[in-house]
Amino acid sequence: MIIDFSSMSPLRILRKSSQKGLGRGNLGVLMARAGVGKTACLIHIAFDKLFRREKLLHVSLVDVPEKVTSYYNVIYSDLVKALNLEAEHETRALMERNRMILAYLNQSFEIERLRRNMNNLKEHIGFQPDHLIVDGLDFALTDRAVLEGFKEVAVDFNAEVWFSAVSHRHLPGRNERGIPQPLSEIDDVFQIILQLMPDATGIHLNLLKDHDTYGDPVASIRIDPGTFLAVSKTEASSTL
């Protein structure tokens, strides 16, 4: 059973991406100001993958697993209603079987530790993720070496890696490619950069970088602020 979530998934924005998506071995990032809904949007991306029966590793650098699980459960309940999912318990079982949560609490995170943990998952229980969702990485304090480490993990484990990043209103401008801080110095590491932007009409998801292309002015979708599902195509964001 594969659930077609593509028309409503926030990842619909990548339909017209040059490579139809992020691609294995690559890093993608979803940035937004605090409180806009990065984690919710990231979990929708996770469901997009889980509903395709792909394996997903959620790496949390802040929250304990119980909290991550409860995020998933709340969003899942909304999706059951929005998608009119039948055989709900089977879908839930599918989600639980294909999702793994790794949490790194109290600054326990190191790339080598992640690599060790992923090897344990692969060798001891046969869990090899197709996608990683990394939530809670503080980009203001993260140096390039850590991101390069993630890139190596993505390549070595043949997985896509999605991050969330907090952007700050008070931090000055964008780089010449239109990428705001805190990613302006490290945008080359990512193949896809998405930005959630709230305005008076709702929330827009903008594609700031699509592999080698920056700032495609038509690549923006509107997100339902209640469900974080894609609503309709909108005009290009004025911020691009």
Next chain:
Amino acid sequence: MNDIRKLRNIGISAHIDSGKTTLTERILFYTKRIHSVHEVRGKDGVGATMDSMELEKERGITISSAATHCEWKGHRINIIDTPGHVDFTIEVERALRVLDGSVLVLCAVGGVQSQSITVDRQMNRYRVPRMAFINKCDRSGAEPYRVARQLREKLNHNAVLMQIPIGLEGDFEGVVDLVSMKAIRFSGEFGEDIIEEEIPPGLAETAEEKREELLDAASMFSDDLTEAILEERVTEDLIHDAVRKGTLLRELTPVFVGSAYKNRGIQPLLDGVAAYMPSPLDVENTALDLDREGVEIPLSSGFEQPLVALAFKLEVSPYGQLTYLRVYQGRFAKGTDLVNTRDRKKVKVGRLVRMHADTMEEITEAGAGDIVALFGVDCFSGDTFTDGRLNCSMTSIFVPEPVISLTIRAADSKSEDRMAKALGRFIREDPTFRTHVDPETGETLVSGMGELHLDIYLERMRREFDADVETGIPQVAYREAVSRRADFNYTHKKQTGGAGQYGRVAGYMEPSGDGGYEFVNQVKGGAIPTEYIPAVDSGFQSCLAKGPLLGMPVLGMRVVVNDGHDHPVDSSEKAFKTAAVGAFRQAYPKTAPLILEPVMKVSVECPSEFQGNVMSSINQRRGMILSSAEDGVFTTVDAEVPLAEMFGYATALRSLTQGKAEFTMEFAKYAKVPESIAEELKAEAAGRRKGGKK
């Protein structure tokens, strides 16, 4: 002596065989509480004083924590000696709940071992300041510097050596005190004479280097010390004050070295307890106000305040039940009334004693900070006592859920009463030991923290209660359920002379969402007369207690009855009830019935290097791993595992992780048993039925 600032309530806890019982023995000797020394497994056959239970003396491990007190240089020290085995952690937990500080005993050879890690985590939970004693420096392979490093690396302590050893292994002679910068040697038959002398030249450089480290660490907690270091006018008092401050903040762990067995290093450790461990005034305690919906109220350690005391341990002594109390606030005297805030019952303080292993000293009064014992008070472990002026409860002691169960039965009729008496006593003493009668099988089950834990109680039943007890293998409580809708249309007809029986019921059964039983009456036009409907319901319900597959209860079924027929003469409640039973039997096989098993939420905590082993062990037990959380040097793996696969897990986990992991489990849900196992279970059940028929 009533100066509460000079009172120390400390625990001594560590990995089994680190020598903490020997250490306690020496402390009692040097503080003149005992006048001779007996070894844990000594040739004199007396056994260590703190190991007061016969079984402990025989096994050489401490099973019950024995409380005692002593005095050292004007300080009164209450000590709880705690067990080292992982199965007895409730004892450690209780001790930590009531103590203000703790000495973590480490083996100079074994270093930071599994139980040290577990105990340290427990100390964190109760925010207990601690100091460390690296014992057994006389042993071959002793490496105290490595152990101090492990304290930093494995336990994340800001560990700082207060001493360095003079010689090691067979050459271990004494210690260099890095505060006074003097060498300390111990002479006399039991090391009771202390000789202070100059630091041996060969150790001077190391001593200077380690003192620098000590000053660096301590100066973080004292500007005065920092200034004094810069101005080169450091005094012993400045160092003591800074180390004490850091220790009380739980940001510094002073480390002492020695050998309890060889009588070296114990007196300086006692000096350290007096200097660095908190007094009751240094610890913030709170109680929950039962009159104000459990609002936390601070306790003050004042003698004149309303009394608040916690019963943290019950023991059965030859003179009756002994209740250990920690007094947090106020005071009480022999002959006064106390109120147990759990049931608001008053109890009179009869005998009031201060415990010293298995002997006791009668006292007339106890006050804030004291650890004392009462005789003849009927209560449970964890009860709070007041003088009636407050109605509050101390935060309950964390009680881990039992992880293993066994069926037990008395071997003969004499033992039945004795077993019941023993069980009644054990559950009052130990909240991690539980017992209940399985309503389905009628068997008595005991549950506890591990196989050894239960083993000890079973042995105590035999020894102390003369109860001959046989044990069985625990049984998993399987359930059955229907998985799809199936129709029924059943006629019960019996005409064998006399009054006949007639009833027809029709409708369907299907899974209900909530796991319960639901009966829906959709009969129209009186096809089944209303007076017979309850009998139909009752007939279906009677089938649920024992499902046809395994004879286990059936969960989650909705029965809808929408048609039927009666006979004006032969129909009766009995006939319709029998018809419903027939209808159930007719439809049940068509519902594709399932066997369900209890699935437990299992949480395993282990040092991170064992994550892979733990995951494998769960995977091999049909478990599904949900998450893994890394925190410092530890990993917690959460999973769902069928209960049937969890028996023996404590032992397996111990061997997989060198005893460094612990796990908890609780019921999560019922889930479908895999087909192959379902077939085995059905075959077993069929075998039992055949056996029963013979």
